[in-house]
Amino acid sequence: MNRHSYVEFFRQTSPYIHAHRGKTFVIALEGDAVSLGNFHSTLHDIALLQSLGIRVVLVHGARPQIDQRLALSGITSDFHDGIRITSAEGMLCVKEAVGSTRLQIESELSMGLPNSPMHGAKIRVLGGNFITAKPVGVRDGVDFQRTGEIRRIDATAIENQLIDGAMVLLSPLGFSPTGETFNLSYQEVAAQTAIALNAEKLILVGRAEGILDGADLVRSLSLSELEDLMTSSPLPQQQLLNSAKQACCHGVDRVHVVGCEIDGGLLTELFTRDGSGTLLMRNHKEVIRPATIDDVGGILNLIGPLEEKEILVKRSRELLETEISRFMVVVHPEGLLLGCAALYPTSEQGSGELACVATHPEFHGQGIASRLFDAIVTNAQQQGLDKLFVLTTQTAHWFIEKGFTEANLSDLPSQKQSLYNYQRKSRIFSRTI
Numbered sequence: 001m002n003r004h005s006y007v008e009f010f011r012q013t014s015p016y017i018h019a020h021r022g023k024t025f026v027i028a029l030e031g032d033a034v035s036l037g038n039f040h041s042t043l044h045d046i047a048l049l050q051s052l053g054i055r056v057v058l059v060h061g062a063r064p065q066i067d068q069r070l071a072l073s074g075i076t077s078d079f080h081d082g083i084r085i086t087s088a089e090g091m092l093c094v095k096e097a098v099g100s101t102r103l104q105i106e107s108e109l110s111m112g113l114p115n116s117p118m119h120g121a122k123i124r125v126l127g128g129n130f131i132t133a134k135p136v137g138v139r140d141g142v143d144f145q146r147t148g149e150i151r152r153i154d155a156t157a158i159e160n161q162l163i164d165g166a167m168v169l170l171s172p173l174g175f176s177p178t179g180e181t182f183n184l185s186y187q188e189v190a191a192q193t194a195i196a197l198n199a200e201k202l203i204l205v206g207r208a209e210g211i212l213d214g215a216d217l218v219r220s221l222s223l224s225e226l227e228d229l230m231t232s233s234p235l236p237q238q239q240l241l242n243s244a245k246q247a248c249c250h251g252v253d254r255v256h257v258v259g260c261e262i263d264g265g266l267l268t269e270l271f272t273r274d275g276s277g278t279l280l281m282r283n284h285k286e287v288i289r290p291a292t293i294d295d296v297g298g299i300l301n302l303i304g305p306l307e308e309k310e311i312l313v314k315r316s317r318e319l320l321e322t323e324i325s326r327f328m329v330v331v332h333p334e335g336l337l338l339g340c341a342a343l344y345p346t347s348e349q350g351s352g353e354l355a356c357v358a359t360h361p362e363f364h365g366q367g368i369a370s371r372l373f374d375a376i377v378t379n380a381q382q383q384g385l386d387k388l389f390v391l392t393t394q395t396a397h398w399f400i401e402k403g404f405t406e407a408n409l410s411d412l413p414s415q416k417q418s419l420y421n422y423q424r425k426s427r428i429f430s431r432t433i
């Protein structure tokens, strides 16, 4: 990557860095990911998220590691409905396999060698008896023995560790008030933890590159589309979909399914527009709404580069703060500000100025400005306006395609005429609404 494209790439990721900072992400790491050759990179990418101010709860699986231990001890274990039946002697292997997988993750996160991606990261990893479990019991006449399900998650204790700046590492084991240990599904632990913490995201990282519909990768999915896919999916995908659905239905807005075999898959998913895996969204659509004072920073980020290029007239933060009620914004489900436009009523009755129309460069051509324009027109009509005008230097044709026609300086309200900037030489357009 040359210097220019590196700088460009870095700038393009910054809105995502801002959007994710301070948010809680629960990451479920499949046991298979731990045994892959690129496990270091996967874990170091997770550590990078923590360094960027994301509050990370990492939940690991250990299925292949448990299989290996059981095989070494000559113990066979059966599955029913994709859930392992854990015998008392099998449980010893489960504890060993889970314990050593956990240690492997902890030691990897403690790395700090110069010239390694972890140099200077100083990740503090914490765990504890955060999960209370109960036995699955007997179902369909099958006794699941030491296989358990979650009874309660101590969200306050986890939250306290996150506030303290630690990464919380959860293993798929839970304890009962009677002192027994139960083998849990790591996906279930992750989904329930995300719900208990009211996390912004649940991210399921495993061998699957995402959710597949036949052989095709599904890039984004709504809850209703998920239901349709559920029946036609093979069992492992059904389990992924189940966890995703459970989390989404109980308040987690975004669930991502990301492959760990592709180098940097997690970072691509979280810091680029197109992502790498599948995103399940509770709220699928972006929102158009009046701007609030909290949007000032986002609007400045959006219009700053356009002001530099003199496409838009410069506005100070103070001016923007006082005029914020004039703005409408489009906000991505992830919280990113995608577009803005402002409506200024003028001294002349019935007319208003449309100004500061801008769309985030990564989201051009998706109809965002058009939808904003429609919202501004509705807003103007509600205020009793019947005419809009706009001053532009480089975007004349966009407004012409929206039904504007060229006008003269004398057509502007008198107050606006006196403020006309003759150096800027903006063209004037107007339209009845």
Ligand SMILES: CC(C)(COP(=O)(O)OP(=O)(O)OC[C@H]1O[C@@H](n2cnc3c(N)ncnc32)[C@H](O)[C@@H]1OP(=O)(O)O)[C@@H](O)C(=O)NCCC(=O)NCCS
Pocket (backbone or CB within 6 Å): 306, 311, 312, 354, 355, 356, 357, 358, 359, 360, 363, 364, 365, 366, 367, 368, 369, 370, 371, 391, 392, 394, 395, 396, 397, 398
């Ligand atoms: C103009 C702008 C707001 C359009 O945003 P957008 O969300 O991409 O707009 P939409 O998706 O609704 O419309 C896209 C269409 O407008 C066209 N378009 C974009 N900029 C244009 C321009 N300067 N002149 C003519 N057409 C333009 C696109 O080619 C596309 O047409 P197509 O679908 O036929 O290819 C965006 O390009 C932008 O932010 N520009 C910089 C700021 C600016 O010029 N603001 C206006 C000054 S007030």
